[in-house]
Amino acid sequence: MPEIKCEYGHKLSVGTDAWVETLTLDQLRYAREAVDKKIKAAEDSPKRTVWQVCRSGIIDAYYREEDYEKAADHLIRIYRESLVSEAVNWIEKPFGYINFERNVPHISPAQVTQFEYDAEWFPAKR
Numbered sequence: 001m002p003e004i005k006c007e008y009g010h011k012l013s014v015g016t017d018a019w020v021e022t023l024t025l026d027q028l029r030y031a032r033e034a035v036d037k038k039i040k041a042a043e044d045s046p047k048r049t050v051w052q053v054c055r056s057g058i059i060d061a062y063y064r065e066e067d068y069e070k071a072a073d074h075l076i077r078i079y080r081e082s083l084v085s086e087a088v089n090w091i092e093k094p095f096g097y098i099n100f101e102r103n104v105p106h107i108s109p110a111q112v113t114q115f116e117y118d119a120e121w122f123p124a125k126r
Helices: 016-021 025-044 065-092 097-103 114-121
Strands: 003-005 011-013 047-055 058-063 106-113
Touching: 025 114, 047 065, 047 114, 058 065, 065 097, 065 106, 106 114
Parallel strands: none
Antiparallel strands: 003 011, 047 058, 047 106
């Protein structure tokens, strides 16, 4: 959320839509150009890997690129219990193979831009 600061040091947090409403046409054009440049730079940046430990269609945890061993340890911790539960359900009443595979824990790698890696996945602690 953007924060506006006046010359006296007072701060006001304002939503993006509300902030955009205050801009003049020239400011809007400049903002569009500045944002386009920032998006292009982010899209052109090197890709990083995020290791996602998933089960039942939900990301249980995610790990930094260099922490693939931690992701593997997490998967091993949850795999047996989950597989046993899914196997019992399958034996009692077989259901679709795809659903079974989705429900069993697995690791799914995601390729993200450096910008997303730093801002969304692993933001710096404040």
